[in-house]
Amino acid sequence: MSLSFVAPPRRLLTITIDGRTVKVPEGATLLEACRQQGLDTPTLCYLENLAPVNVCRVCVVEVEGARVLVPSCSRKAEEGMVVHTDSERVRASRRSVLELLASSVDLSLAGPEVKRWMNRYRAEPERFGPAAPAAEDDRRDRARPGEHHAPEGQVAATVAQPVKLDNETYIRDYSRCILCYKCVEACGSEAQNTFAIAVAGRGFEARISTEFAVGLPDSACVYCGNCIGVCPTGALMFKSEYDLRQKGRWDEARQTVTTTICPYCGVGCNLELHVQDNEIVKVTSPLDHDITRGHLCVKGRFGYQFVQSRNGGDEGR
Template structure:
């Protein structure tokens, strides 16, 4: 039996299993830290720095989503240094990105006391929305480069590697390679990138159209669970229904088969369920 790890989080002694990250340890201690790029089924990208905590003896703040807990650590989750870092992260992202569909970024701004106008007036990621396929649209003015879509397209789920982060600094962007448009790339349109996007930069075509028409109403959407009928794998589906019409399909992140990921048929092949026999 492996020896447990004991550390102190905001003055509270916490015991966790070996291999537990500081983020998970903080959550166990009921001192949760905010996250943007972290996803429970993806490899931590250490991109957003929203989850940083102060570790005694460390010169810099550490990303709690990837730093593994060690015996005797002393961690502060809400020190002045941590709060200031989170505030600046939120303010910088709000100055460049459209956060209207980014609840986690809005929450980070709220809890950190960020001023959305502090860095306003500079360059932004504003750009035309890209509508080049029948399944989802890309509004990269909402992108915060969290790397979630890249991770889901790569080793963590789809293993297609159709997209990556290209460029450096303010020119960094999600790219399909060699300047290709998405339909010309290796993309198989599984939509797993859409499923993990935290900001609405990637959004299903049906949802986008309903939002544009002012008809998307979360309070009126019901969810029905079923099993995908396309093959024998047994993927659990959640059908999001509005006005008796399926408008989106997802899968639970904690499902043992899908882990929230689906193929193109499971996620987008639902029109047959709404067709009427003539």
């Protein structure tokens, strides 16, 4: 998407990126500076409409004089900074981060850019051995902090676990969760202010959870679906999409996207209706839309069944 600065830049800073002298507005992050230069900088936990949490560490760059690499998504440019985005250290770290993630999380729905980065950095997640069998129950939800069974090392531990199906609007497949914190942010102070989910546990057992891992119907969730809107890996997914995928009928090539305005209230949120076989299969909103910034409410996100209702009939109910 296009780069946009909310506040007018006060002055321009001069920094060096990969040998090129460039000018960036004061307050810009290194990621913004890199994108301004057209550099494809991988990001996973970063999203334009959320405050950077700099946890995935795939966007790291090397700043001369710094002891360790810095996350470009949150580090602000400073006058005279000398930045390397493709040094041996940067490539090695990005490669390892992608390998660590891919060896522990199902990234198969994470979008084509992730595969592109995996290829570019020659990530080989299988180096850590074959994946351990998935947990068959909710043991990850009950993990005690600071305790784990010592591994034998022949298989690589993963976060694979059963899908959480507890309501009709969306599913939670935490086998795909890279713990980017985006859903927590969207549920909390960045968008919805509902705070139904947070990170619980610690270490490899850290997980997105409601209190005591209760199901969504027993939680504070209001089904705005803003967590789905920001999830980068398909861990959170419309139930309609999930069902079609389970039946092997999900086919994005056959889908159209129609932009419209939500019919419910007067705010004027833009909706993007994803339609397959003349059925609405999911609803999104553009990240750069002035009003929504990609976020919707339960009605705009899930209240579309009436569209399918013909002849006053029951089909859509």
